Amino acid sequence: MGETTRNRHGNDNDDATAPPSLPETVYYEGCPGCAMERKKENSTGTPYKEFFYVGVTTLASALPISALFPFLYFMIQDMHVAKNEEDIGVYAGLLGASYMIGRCFASLFWGVVADRIGRKPIIAFSMFSVVIFNTLFGLSEKYWMAIATRMLLGSLNGMLAPIKAYSVEVCRPEHHALGLSVVSTGWGIGLVVGPAIGGYLAQPAKQYPNLFSEKSVFGRFPYLLPCLFISLIAFAVLVSCIWLPKRQHLYFRSN
Numbered sequence: 001m002g003e004t005t006r007n008r009h010g011n012d013n014d015d016a017t018a019p020p021s022l023p024e025t026v027y028y029e030g031c032p033g034c035a036m037e038r039k040k041e042n043s044t045g046t047p048y049k050e051f052f053y054v055g056v057t058t059l060a061s062a063l064p065i066s067a068l069f070p071f072l073y074f075m076i077q078d079m080h081v082a083k084n085e086e087d088i089g090v091y092a093g094l095l096g097a098s099y100m101i102g103r104c105f106a107s108l109f110w111g112v113v114a115d116r117i118g119r120k121p122i123i124a125f126s127m128f129s130v131v132i133f134n135t136l137f138g139l140s141e142k143y144w145m146a147i148a149t150r151m152l153l154g155s156l157n158g159m160l161a162p163i164k165a166y167s168v169e170v171c172r173p174e175h176h177a178l179g180l181s182v183v184s185t186g187w188g189i190g191l192v193v194g195p196a197i198g199g200y201l202a203q204p205a206k207q208y209p210n211l212f213s214e215k216s217v218f219g220r221f222p223y224l225l226p227c228l229f230i231s232l233i234a235f236a237v238l239v240s241c242i243w244l245p246k247r248q249h250l251y252f253r254s255n
Contacts (some may be wrong), residue, residue, distance in 0.1 A: 050170040051179060053244065054163060056187040057123060060237045061159050062190025063197065063230045064134045065099060068150075068223075070199035072096055075223055081143040091143065098147050102154030109157025119166040124241040126159035130234035138227030160187075170245070194230070201226035 068075070073094045082088045112124045140146035160183075167179035170185040204212040205219035212218045218225050 008109070010080065020218060044172065046175055046178065047088040048169050048247075051167070052184045053240065054167045054170075054179065055182045056240075057127070057159070057237050058163055058183050058186030058235045059190040059193075060130065060165070060186045060230075061157060063194045063233065064130055064153060065139075065194060066191045067194035067198035067226055067230055068137075070195050071202035071223055071226075074203065075146070075224070077144070078222070079141070079143050079146070095143070095146055098150040099154035103157070104154075106155040106158050107161065112163045114158075114162040119162040119169070120241065120244050122162045123159055123166070123239060123244070126157045126162075127234045127238035127241065129153060129240060130158035131231045134227050134234070135224075135231045136223035139221055140223075141221075192230060197229060198226045201229055 055074060057076050072095065073088060076082060076088045076091045076095065077085075082091050084138045108128075110122055130153065133156065137146060137149040137153065164180060164183050166182050171179050200207075202225070203222040204224065204225050205214045205216065212225075
């Protein structure tokens with residue numbers, strides 16, 4: 001039996017050193033965040049389905065970043081924007097950097113918005129921006145249009161920070177490191193596979209004349225095919241966002 005003592009109120013305690021009881025976890029009906037927390041509490045296994053989605057989404061977001069570099073020189077050459085061949089590198093460098101210039105100014109904004117309205121809307125909007133502006137980049141015939149579409153793509157694709165947060169929120173603490181490693185792996189694979197897609201699919205009328213005619217749309221827009229291929233992957237991820245569970249706690253708004 002434990003030793004009986006008296007507390008400061010004069011009441012008997014069976015054990016003065018007993019730790020205080022922790023408050024019971026309360027879940028609110030209709031709250032997506034509470035539903036996710038309950039699911040994590042009841043499931044001790046690795047959430048492979050959620051991690052697979054995180055990896056594929058990160059991959060789709062990373063593909064357009066580096067896919068243009070194999071054909072960037074030829075794209076600038078076809079636009080006839082450089083007066084001398086030596087100047088092509090300057091225009092190519094600016095076009096290649098325009099994506100990250102846009103992301104530099106918008107990343108903080110998307111992080112704040114994701115904290116307010118949730119990760120899922122930002123992820124879906126980022127995939128939508130890849131579908132639209134990456135396709136428009138493949139249709140660019142003028143240098144200013146290529147710069148504008150790449151900069152808009154970078155500024156509107158603010159998914160990296162929200163997907164990192166989401167990868168941690170969908171799993172238990174013992175799986176946090178695995179969730180973040182899935183994001184890094186998907187990002188790295190996207191940066192490697194992107195140039196391969198750009199190199200193999202650019203200028204298809206010249207590379208594969210038996211399959212693509214010079215008079216076809218891919219002959220007129222020689223850099224559309226790799227961009228369109230990546231946009232189709234992003235569109236598939238965008239559609240799959242319908243089944244992506246929400247993580248935001250809605251009861252904060254009512255209380």
